[in-house]
Amino acid sequence: MSRERLYGWGRTTPAMSEVLTPTSEDEVAQELSLSQGAIARGLGRSYGDAAQVSGGVVLNNRSLGGIGAIAADGVVHVGAGVSIEELLSVTIPLGWFIAVTPGTRQVTIGGAVAADVHGKNHHRDGSLGDHVLEMRLVTPRGTFTISPTLEPELFWATIGGMGLTGIVTTVTLRLHKIETDKVIVDTTRFANLDDVMAAMVARDDDYRYSVAWVDCMTKGASMGRAILTRGEHATRRDLEHASLVAPAPPRLRVPLDAPSGLLNPLSIRAFNELWFRSAPQRREGEEQSLGTFFHPLDGVSDWNRLYGRRGFVQYQFAVADSESDVVVRAIERLSSSGVPSFLAVLKRFGPANHGLLSFPISGWTLALDLPVGPGALPGVLDDLDELVIEAGGRVYLAKDSRLSPEAVRVMYPRLPEFLEIKNRVDPRHQLASDLARRLHLVGK
Amino acid sequence: MENAFGQPQNVVVLGGSSDIARAITKKLCAARAHTVILAGRNQTLLDEAAREALDYGASKTDTVLFDAEDVASARDAVASAFAKAGDQVDLVVMAVGLLGDQVRDQSDVAAATRMMSVNLTWPVAALTEVRNRLVAQGSGRILVMSSVGAVRVRSSAYLYGGAKAGLDRLCQGLADSLEGTGVTLQLVRPGAVRTRMTEGLREVPFTTGVNQVADTVIKGLSKGEAVIWSPPILKYVYAVLRHLPRPVWRKVMDR
Numbered sequence: 001m002s003r004e005r006l007y008g009w010g011r012t013t014p015a016m017s018e019v020l021t022p023t024s025e026d027e028v029a030q031e032l033s034l035s036q037g038a039i040a041r042g043l044g045r046s047y048g049d050a051a052q053v054s055g056g057v058v059l060n061n062r063s064l065g066g067i068g069a070i071a072a073d074g075v076v077h078v079g080a081g082v083s084i085e086e087l088l089s090v091t092i093p094l095g096w097f098i099a100v101t102p103g104t105r106q107v108t109i110g111g112a113v114a115a116d117v118h119g120k121n122h123h124r125d126g127s128l129g130d131h132v133l134e135m136r137l138v139t140p141r142g143t144f145t146i147s148p149t150l151e152p153e154l155f156w157a158t159i160g161g162m163g164l165t166g167i168v169t170t171v172t173l174r175l176h177k178i179e180t181d182k183v184i185v186d187t188t189r190f191a192n193l194d195d196v197m198a199a200m201v202a203r204d205d206d207y208r209y210s211v212a213w214v215d216c217m218t219k220g221a222s223m224g225r226a227i228l229t230r231g232e233h234a235t236r237r238d239l240e241h242a243s244l245v246a247p248a249p250p251r252l253r254v255p256l257d258a259p260s261g262l263l264n265p266l267s268i269r270a271f272n273e274l275w276f277r278s279a280p281q282r283r284e285g286e287e288q289s290l291g292t293f294f295h296p297l298d299g300v301s302d303w304n305r306l307y308g309r310r311g312f313v314q315y316q317f318a319v320a321d322s323e324s325d326v327v328v329r330a331i332e333r334l335s336s337s338g339v340p341s342f343l344a345v346l347k348r349f350g351p352a353n354h355g356l357l358s359f360p361i362s363g364w365t366l367a368l369d370l371p372v373g374p375g376a377l378p379g380v381l382d383d384l385d386e387l388v389i390e391a392g393g394r395v396y397l398a399k400d401s402r403l404s405p406e407a408v409r410v411m412y413p414r415l416p417e418f419l420e421i422k423n424r425v426d427p428r429h430q431l432a433s434d435l436a437r438r439l440h441l442v443g444k
Numbered sequence: 445m446e447n448a449f450g451q452p453q454n455v456v457v458l459g460g461s462s463d464i465a466r467a468i469t470k471k472l473c474a475a476r477a478h479t480v481i482l483a484g485r486n487q488t489l490l491d492e493a494a495r496e497a498l499d500y501g502a503s504k505t506d507t508v509l510f511d512a513e514d515v516a517s518a519r520d521a522v523a524s525a526f527a528k529a530g531d532q533v534d535l536v537v538m539a540v541g542l543l544g545d546q547v548r549d550q551s552d553v554a555a556a557t558r559m560m561s562v563n564l565t566w567p568v569a570a571l572t573e574v575r576n577r578l579v580a581q582g583s584g585r586i587l588v589m590s591s592v593g594a595v596r597v598r599s600s601a602y603l604y605g606g607a608k609a610g611l612d613r614l615c616q617g618l619a620d621s622l623e624g625t626g627v628t629l630q631l632v633r634p635g636a637v638r639t640r641m642t643e644g645l646r647e648v649p650f651t652t653g654v655n656q657v658a659d660t661v662i663k664g665l666s667k668g669e670a671v672i673w674s675p676p677i678l679k680y681v682y683a684v685l686r687h688l689p690r691p692v693w694r695k696v697m698d699r
Contacts, residue, residue, distance in 0.1 A: 003582075005624065005626060010448060012447075012448035012449075013445070013446055013447070013448055013583075014583070014626060015582050015583040015626050016582030016583065016625060016626035017582060048448060049445060054445075054532065054581055054582035054583035054626060055532070055580060055581040055582035055583070056582075310667075310668075311448070313448045313449075372448060372449065375663065377449070378449040378451065378475070401447055401448035402447040402448045402449055402451075403447075404476060405478070434445045434583075435445075437445045437531065437532060438445035438446075438447060438453060
């Protein structure tokens with residue numbers, strides 16, 4: 001056991017916790033039974049305070065490893081502490097890809113289930129939870145095998161449940177068959193937000209993968225100019241030389257904290273300009289590697305240190321199709337307040353799954369990276385919360401570090417059901433994280 | 445829990461009925477403060493402050509009575525405030541203090557001793573207990589109200605300034621001792637502030653109102669400044685004043 005200072009990927013609210021690294025399900029159960037205030041942690045990629053519990057016990061899942069044999073239908077048993085990078089290094093050479101991947105490979109399967117992560121194919125394939133067949137879950141009330149048919153209530157509380165129903169030890173996933181390690185990508189540049197949104201509504205369904213990068217720093221006619229990239233896995237017929245090679249680990253790293261203020265309105269605007277101009281007006285059928293297409297930021301480790309000592313927050317919300325003007329108004333609010341924001345990510349979501357706290361709902365989602373510092377930022381985000389709530393939308397808990405408990409209760413109407421199930425498997429409220437305490441999800 | 449912008453949810457205010465503490469509490473409640481425990485010596489004033497906190501957005505308040513002249517009460521007062529907060533405490537504000545009447549107090553042994561108890565000994569006793577609890581929690585902030593009068597002690601308020609100087613220096617060491625614990629301590633050094641405590645006194649340059657102090661404190665809190673000066677320019681004014689030769693200092697400050 002060691003006492004460690006932990007924080008999320010945004011590096012905003014550090015906390016001291018006891019860190020344990022159990023190596024088996026029995027050890028997890030034993031540690032959990034002794035702890036008051038315990039939460040699992042994988043690679044620490046949630047942005048806020050979801051995978052830490054100050055003064056409590058953090059159960060690092062990285063020794064809960066193991067990747068089983070892949071069945072003919074793509075079903076595989078994976079230890080919860082296995083990262084997507086580790087999983088892909090085994091599966092890609094065999095012609096299998098994870099059914100849903102977030103924008104980084106540096107997350108564990110356990111963490112990905114807890115956040116019910118989504119990717120560029122949500123409009124088609126849903127979130128990761130939709131491809132989980134079964135899990136083993138250690139709770140203070142015992143260890144369960146859960147699936148959509150076995151203990152379905154506990155299963156759907158655990159999918160997107162931010163680790164608060166117990167410690168996931170193994171996950172059974174269905175993988176997606178691929179013929180090559182390439183993606184065929186179409187890229188289009190749009191001069192403003194309305195155009196890119198119209199294009200996404202019109203043709204996203206023709207592509208498995210689709211995402212738009214939006215510039216939130218431009219005003220007026222070019223407000224929300226964007227680059228839309230859409231793609232499909234390349235088949236053997238698409239390529240002259242088909243291969244199946246897993247992406248390499250990162251080669252570069254940010255060696256130290258940048259001075260706070262390196263990312264300011266001026267430098268961010270310059271970066272956005274450069275990035276926008278470097279994209280082609282229109283390019284079709286470009287071959288990209290899986291790593292380049294899905295995980296562009298994985299090329300540089302510790303990139304979060306670029307935001308300096310005060311760190312950054314990410315704000316991601318989802319609203320229904322009928323509320324698409326919230327996307328426009330949110331970007332307007334940001335660009336007019338002068339709060340700097342790196343390229344925002346805009347995506348269409350397909351239907352929600354049964355996860356009680358799962359984030360995606362059918363419609364639009366926008367994600368923003370915002371350095372902490374500008375005095376106006378907390379107020380601007382509180383305003384955006386109101387906009388999102390009025391539209392019946394919600395903010396992603398895995399990215400959150402500043403919501404209020406009142407806002408969360410409205411955004412996630414099934415929270416009472418979730419807390420009831422949590423209380424059943426955790427009657428003494430032993431499972432907690434700083435996020436859960438902040439948002440009143442512990443269940444007292 | 446505190447959020448990414450340094451906005452606390454659960455707050456304990458020791459000396460919670462002072463004007464500056466109340467102004468800070470209101471602003472904390474307008475942001476994210478949810479539970480506010482106010483400790484002080486006057487129940488009527490504490491109740492008033494608690495109502496104010498609710499008006500500004502807190503959803504749970506409670507009060508703790510103590511007498512800062514009774515140093516032995518510090519530990520129980522802190523324990524009781526933490527117990528009433530119920531959950532983790534994100535921020536403890538130490539705003540216990542007594543300006544006193546220098547002319548009257550300086551020839552009275554009991555009064556001089558009282559000035560030390562209220563402004564130094566009780567706060568140090570309470571901070572010791574606060575430190576133990578927050579370190580065990582693994583997170584939290586301490587905000588200690590010092591004074592620019594602690595930077596260089598004036599003859600016309602040497603009991604108050606001297607006691608605050610002791611607290612101020614002690615807290616610098618205390619803050620460093622917290623390195624690596626997840627807990628931080630920040631000092632506030634306000635200049636002259638218009639409050640009940642200073643009513644009827646002659647107004648000196650750089651005098652501000654309590655709301656301005658509270659604004660500066662809230663900004664400094666979220667930036668994590670080790671010393672928050674209010675108004676901020678006093679940092680530079682005192683960089684000069686503290687090095688004045690004594691005859692000049694007396695002329696400037698002890699008029």
